[in-house]
Amino acid sequence: MKLRRRDAEIGSVETIEKVVTQMIIRSRIDNLILDYQLPSMSNFLVAYRTRQRDAIWQVVISSERPLTAQEICNEASRSVEGIGIATVYRALKQMVEEGQVRHVDVPGIQPHYENAARSHHHFFLCEQCKRLFDLAGCLRGISNLLPEGYRMKRHEIVIYGDCDGCVSRA
Ligand SMILES: [Zn+2]
């Protein structure tokens, strides 16, 4: 009699549902463990971060002008889906620390970033579209501006105006 009662218990729709649900959950967990073992999961994350970093680096080196983090993020997300601004800032910070990327700080606008391998040059800031452009080379005789006895260590030149795109749109 006891056995029959137990059969009846096991046979109830609710109990079967419970048991089956548990079996399904168990097998899903097993599959997850098989599919994403911890080492391969971390390999996957490392590979994904490397892809993100590569995409950011590619954007920086293929650009003809310095870019903001947001501009880099927009471009990089074309090749790596789901790349976020926080990831871009983190990667850029690391690349600046490692000397790959140069931080370009022009007063009044957001920080820009460029390939640190670029030789000495200056910038043109378009006051209409706020884009920053590279100018090739430098001016001769800058140190002639210094009074007698002064020594120049470094300098920055920013020329302000309207870029060709904004001039032709006007
Ligand atoms: Zn412009």
Ligand SMILES: [Zn+2]
């Ligand atoms: Zn210069």
